[in-house]
Amino acid sequence: MISPHLLVLTLLLAMHPTQSTIQVIGTGTGRTGSTTLHEALSILGFKTYHLKEIFVGGKQRSSELDFWFDAFATNCSHPEGVRGIFDKGGYTATVHAINFPCHDALLFDMYPQAKVIHTERASAELWHDSVSNAICKAAADSWSGRIMGLIFPLYRKFKSFTPLLIGRAIFGVYGPIENITPQYCREHKEQMIDFYNAHNARIRNIVPAERLLIISNHKEGWKPICNFLGVPIPDVPFPHVNKRGDMLKNVIAIMGKYENFRPVVKFLLLLVVLLPFLAVLGRLAKKSRKSKVE
DSSP: OOOHHHHHHHHHHHHSOOOOOOOEEEOOOTTSSHHHHHHHHHHTTOOEEOHHHHHHHGGGGTHHHHHHHHHHHHTSSOTHHHHHHHHHHTOSEEOSGGGGGGHHIIIIIIOTTOEEEEEEOSOHHHHHHHHHHTHHHHHSOOHHHHHHHHHOHHHHHHHHHHHHHHIIIIIOOSSOOOSOOHHHHHHTHHHHHHHHHHHHHHHHHHSOGGGEEEEETTTTTHHHHHHHHTOOOOSSOOOOOOOGGGHHHHHHHHHTTSGGGHHHHHHHHHHHHHHHHHHHHHHHHHHHHHHHHO
16 A cells, blocks of 8 residues: 555656756857867766767667757757757756757746856857868768768768758758858858857847856866856866867767767777778779879
8 A cells, every 4th residue: 555655755746747957058059169068067967968969879869869850940849859858868958059949948948047158269260160170071971971871870860960950050041051061161151150140149148147158268177167057176177179180089989988889989990990001002003003004
């Protein structure tokens, strides 16, 4: 027989289901230090949502992408889906441009008490250069990407989502931008910078000053974040990650922590080892063909 105390507790939980309490929302777009912010918040004890959480989660979390496909296509017409993802994962913070279509719902409807950390670059010019040579380069079609897509179905799904994400969070358009390349991004510099500046200005205008922290390049490390959140500064170095030259190394390191994607890590490491040898073989074959012609 159920005890009266347990019955009361069960009824209370039924009336007030357990929900995640998002305490921190990151609103910066790509190449502004959002991955660094994710790592920093994780060290501080926040369970922090980021696109890579889906990526390293494997098949078990691939259905989350279906929600984000819909959110980007419909301007977050079903924001309760975001809460469901956060509740299920027990998240207490969220950063990454994947939140873009749901920003207003997150900031004002669902988590109006959450602190907001907005990351920026020192200048729009630096941001555009970084995006063009990192995000736009990674999004471009490549033989290595095709091989990854053949081996890993989730990678194919991510590649099909990328045009929507880049369209909204980099160009400010409500639809996909296909066939992204560094050259395309350089040719559309004005559009990208206009959106970047408008997004930064909008966050400053809509978020009350007492809820908002602006960070440029994470120059000051732990101090502004910890002071803003009211937590002690940890006795570990501040995690400056995802620098342009370190992108591949950091992706491999992050993915290597998760069992589902260890095969991907092994594949990437194999590529790193084999590419120099393949390049040498290619040059030798070219020389051989040339000598036969002569």
